[in-house]
Amino acid sequence: MSSNETLVKPEPNAPKGIQMTTATVGAPRRTAAAPAPIPFARLAKVELRKMFDTRSGLWLMISIAAVAVIASIAVIAFAPDSAITFQSFAAAIGFPMAIVLPIIAIMSVTSEYSQRSGLTTFTLVPQRGRVIGAKAAISLLVAIVSMVVAGVVGALGNLLGAAIAGVDTVWNVSVAQFTGIVLANVLGMAVGFAYAILIRNTPGAVVAYFVYALALPTVTGLLAGLQDWFNTARPWVDFNYTVTGLFDKLPDGGQGWAQLATSGAIWLLLPAAIGLRQVLRSEVK
Amino acid sequence: MITVSDVSKSYGRGKGGRALLAVDHVSFTARPGRVTGFLGPNGAGKSTTLRVVAGLTPADAGSATVLGEPIAALPNPGVQVGVLLDASAQHAGRTGRETLILSQLTMGLPRARVAEMLELVSLTADEADRRVRNYSLGMRQRLGIATALMGEPEVLILDEPANGLDPAGIRWMRDLLRDYANRGNTVLLSSHLLHEIEVVADDLVVIGNGRIVADGTKEQLLSSAGTFAAAADLDALQGALQAAGVGVSGGTGGLTVDAEADQVGRIALAAGIPLRELRPAGSAGLEEMFLQLTADTQREGVAA
Known part of the structure; x- marks a missing residue:
């Protein structure tokens, strides 16, 4: 039999003994109103919970506080007295944070695919864009809370370090500078998130992020040194370079923000848009 | 009620290679109050069809609806359709209980449902607090069933639910599905084992090589055997x-x-x-028929 014609035509209302006493074939069992849609806040709550409910997730979260503390201790132990300033602590904490936060964002997306829990997640919430939105919102929340934690740890380290070294405490990070650091970390995390929805595989997305964050700057830096035109164009097209600038200060004019926007469109928005399109259309295996 | 209308799905297009037509114009209906067995050899297109119904795989053509709507149009699918496609597709690092809590939260159900479901599928509190990576396939299957049933859906879609269950577990599953359908719900379950399906199904849909080769009540198919x-x-x-x-x-x-x-x-x-x-000839004849119907796709090449 090779055609798809049916061997036996089913009778729509074939009598079936006792089952017929409890069910009316062809009619829905309940006439209750349709259930309420799932609110976004509920999805966000679920995604927040997923960040903490595995050992790897929990340790990543703990590592945020841990690296802040370890970096502060390192500054106190090794920095010369003249370098016991808030800026030293902010820089020491900021670097590992720029690694850990993107990994948290990446794992929140890719674990659904690598661990295949997405089969359940996307069956319960077929509007996959809402799940991705909830993950993005929670990643942003984690980033901001982490930066506050890091700021507090850094401030305590600065107070403690100054007391130990017997020097005056130096608060040489302005609100604008701190905002720049937060923005830089959030944008770095966003790049990780974008690569995660584009690649949908944990090692792949982590490697892609490290290439972007650690390997690419060497290449672009070399190119900028050799080619004058690229040195001029670099802030407009090299997002990592532009974002790294935020650690020093916020852009002080329209051009700086425009550079952030154009380079961000290339390295963040484009992969995010392609990734989102793929998440919505691809098979969840 | 599940309606699959003229669904087709192929893989591997492009690169000049011939596309593999996994599902070829498949249509069938699973009705309330009945257990519909979806039967076919490995690779016949069962899982792909069920994935299309669950909204995880986009169909190239045709449509599938659950309770009259594509699953993506249901406001809270979990309380309307229970789906278990692959029991091994669960986060290995979460505990069984946590896995259920996430589903419970997503569906907006009371927390008490988690304990009720654990009891229903006979997972002890101790087992529930273990990480899923330490679960046997049978335990994962029970956990998957618990997730599917949690929202008291009126439609159940299960892909090879008996895999990994011991004989007592298979018997338990059978009784559970029978009871679920008797209460007026729609149950669609797939298997590549005729005997497993035969004892529980009211209706049979047989698929081979991506096409429906037989569709009818069990009695009709038995008498035609x-x-x-x-x-x-x-x-x-x-x-x-x-x-x-x-x-x-x-x-x-x-x-x-x-x-x-x-x-x-x-x-x-x-x-x-x-x-x-x-x-x-009854079941022996049905098996004979099943083997013949699917002979084209049988890897062993049964002589018809």
Whole structure:
């Protein structure tokens, strides 16, 4: 039999003994109103919970506080007295944070695919864009809370370090500078998130992020040194370079923000848009 | 109610290679109050079809609806459709209980449902607090069933739910599905094992090579599976039946005849052969039919 014609035509209302006493074939069992849609806040709550409910997730979260503390201790132990300033602590904490936060964002997306829990997640919430939105919102929340934690740890380290070294405490990070650091970390995390929805595989997305964050700057830096035109164009097209600038200060004019926007469109928005399109259309295996 | 209408899905397009047509214009309906068995050999397209219904795989053509809507249009699918496609697709690092809590939260159900479900699927509190990576396939299957049933959906879609269950577990699953359908719900379950499906299903949909090859109630398919006839002189009986132009195949201690019992009786009477046994071939015949229907796709290449 090779055609798809049916061997036996089913009778729509074939009598079936006792089952017929409890069910009316062809009619829905309940006439209750349709259930309420799932609110976004509920999805966000679920995604927040997923960040903490595995050992790897929990340790990543703990590592945020841990690296802040370890970096502060390192500054106190090794920095010369003249370098016991808030800026030293902010820089020491900021670097590992720029690694850990993107990994948290990446794992929140890719674990659904690598661990295949997405089969359940996307069956319960077929509007996959809402799940991705909830993950993005929670990643942003984690980033901001982490930066506050890091700021507090850094401030305590600065107070403690100054007391130990017997020097005056130096608060040489302005609100604008701190905002720049937060923005830089959030944008770095966003790049990780974008690569995660584009690649949908944990090692792949982590490697892609490290290439972007650690390997690419060497290449672009070399190119900028050799080619004058690229040195001029670099802030407009090299997002990592532009974002790294935020650690020093916020852009002080329209051009700086425009550079952030154009380079961000290339390295963040484009992969995010392609990734989102793929998440919505691809098979969840 | 699940309606699959003319669904097609192929893989591997591009690069000049021939596309593999995994599902080829598949249509069938799973009705409320009944267990519909979705039967086919490995690679016949069962899982792909169920994934299309669950909204995880986009169909190239055709549509699938659950309760009259594509699953993506349901406001809170979990409380309307319970789905278990692959019991091993669960986060290995979460505990079983946590896995259920996430589903409970997503669906907006009371927390008490988690404990109720654990009890229903016979996972102890101790087991529930273990990480899923330490679960056997049978335990994962139970956890998956718990997730699917948690929202008290009126439609259940299960892909090979008996995999990894021990005999007692299979019996438990069968009773649970029977009971679930008896309460007016729609149950669609797939299997590559005829016997597993036969004992629980009311309706059967048989798929081979991506196409529906048989579709009907179990009784209809059983009665269409021919007649079993036995006589002291089997050769004479076979000769008489063949002379009458009826399809005959040999079996253990008798013949499977492609005709109604009445006709077989008349042929035997006319030939003066006393019959020892005459009855619908039933499940043995259904198995024979299943193997023949799917012979094209059987990896073992069963001779039809």
